[in-house]
Amino acid sequence: MEYIVEKIGMSRTITVPSKPVTLLRVLDAKVCEVNEGTAIVAYNSGKKMNKSIEGQQKKYNLSSEFNRLVTLEVANTEAGDLDFAPLAEASVVKSRFTTKGRGFSGAMKRWNFSGGPASHGHRFGRRTGSIGNAEWPGRVMKGKKMPGQYGNTQNCVKNEIVSYDAENKILVVVGSVSGANGSLGRVEVTK
Structure with a gap:
């Protein structure tokens, strides 16, 4: 559930x-339709209404307090309160x-790297540093x-x-x- x-x-x-x-x-949520364990559920997301939401409310006869639909697994067997x-x-x-x-x-x-020393005479700072090998494979490896x-x-x-x-x-x-x-x-x- x-x-x-x-x-x-x-x-x-x-x-x-x-x-x-x-x-x-x-x-608070309202079950609109039930299909084999999953259901279309309406709830209030706190966002503004638009035309598509108004159309959904007409289709499922919902009040203005419910303005979003989502598919959930629920315990209900028929439409009504959750x-x-x-x-x-x-x-x-x-x-x-x-x-x-x-x-x-x-x-x-x-990635929580430590970075270079923050003292005099270098340009490393907060940079990543070396990312590849000298010649082979000639590209940046996936997941770097x-x-x-x-x-x-x-x-x-x-x-x-x-x-x-x-x-x-x-x-x-x-x-x-x-x-x-x-x-x-x-x-x-x-x-």
């Missing part, structure tokens, strides 16, 4: 020893979020750690559930989850 969640932030438990935890808010019962019984979830985007980054930031796009990729992490507040729909998981506070992601119940 999958759910759309919003990352609230991080905290820690008050037990001894304390554990770092992440707070996730499970978003079933949150599996979350109350779960012990482990898989969290899938997009990491923070850092744009085009140099090799030191992207070089400057480039850093972040803004999908990341999946298994987290243990500490607690689930069904009334407020707050899920507390052990450890960190990728992405900035307020970002949306998916949570899949594994056990």
Whole structure:
């Protein structure tokens, strides 16, 4: 079973020893169609509406609070409100979020290289350094750690559930989850 969640932030438990935890808010969602375990689910992403979204709302008779559609694996067998019962019984979830985007980054930031000495008389500084061999193979090998796009990729992490507040729909998981506070992601119940 999958759910759309919003990352609230991080905290820690008050037990001894304390554990770092992440707070996730499970978003309200409506199941529009069910096809062999997967379903088309509508939720509110907080973004503006456009013509294509309005067309989807007409097709599935949705209210204006739901403005995005996504395909998820759900416990429901027919259209209606999303079933949150599996979350109350779960012990482990898989969290899938997009990491923070850092744009085009140099090799030191992207790969944690140490760089050259910062003292007098050289030009090495924060550069990558030598990247190839003298003559053979005459090209840069694939997978070479070089400057480039850093972040803004999908990341999946298994987290243990500490607690689930069904009334407020707050899920507390052990450890960190990728992405900035307020970002949306998916949570899949594994056990």
